[in-house]
Amino acid sequence: SRTPALTCHLQLALLPASASATLPWVELAGKRYQVELATDDHSRAQGLMYRTHLPAERGMLFIHDRQEWQAYWMKNTRIALDILYFDNQLRLVSQQRDVPPCPPRSDCPPYPSEGPARYVLELNAGHAARLQLRNGERLILGPGIAPAD
Numbered sequence: 202s203r204t205p206a207l208t209c210h211l212q213l214a215l216l217p218a219s220a221s222a223t224l225p226w227v228e229l230a231g232k233r234y235q236v237e238l239a240t241d242d243h244s245r246a247q248g249l250m251y252r253t254h255l256p257a258e259r260g261m262l263f264i265h266d267r268q269e270w271q272a273y274w275m276k277n278t279r280i281a282l283d284i285l286y287f288d289n290q291l292r293l294v295s296q297q298r299d300v301p302p303c304p305p306r307s308d309c310p311p312y313p314s315e316g317p318a319r320y321v322l323e324l325n326a327g328h329a330a331r332l333q334l335r336n337g338e339r340l341i342l343g344p345g346i347a348p349a350d
Contacts, residue, residue: 227260233258236262249280252280268318274303282326283296283326283330286318294314
């Protein structure tokens with residue numbers, strides 16, 4: 202049995218309001234979300250840590266170097282999230298819904314994928330339920346987001 206890799210979330214610098222029009226997008230179950238991209242170790246480690254708010258139609262897309270078991274945790278993350286795991290074919294392989302922030306000075310549990318994943322989409326908690334997501338749902342990448350090789 203393989204131990205999932207842990208990826209921590211730190212804070213990304215907040216984008217100026219004018220930058221939101223230029224953010225790339227993804228589409229899931231007919232709903233479009235503007236996303237910040239986390240494509241290297243540094244940006245994947247920073248994630249959404251310390252954020253106190255994530256606009257409703259926004260998220261963060263983590264793109265890993267290879268498809269493998271993933272596990273995310275909520276250390277220093279202050280907003281509840283849905284963590285959605287997708288494979289190389291952009292199919293939803295696992296969902297962690299309504300993941301609560303980790304209390305300060307406590308052990309933060311990992312929230313692992315149920316299968317190998319390459320992409321991880323974080324949205325505000327509740328979006329997966331509202332979209333009635335089922336594993337197998339396909340993520341559509343907008344222009345400017347290169348699919349995995």
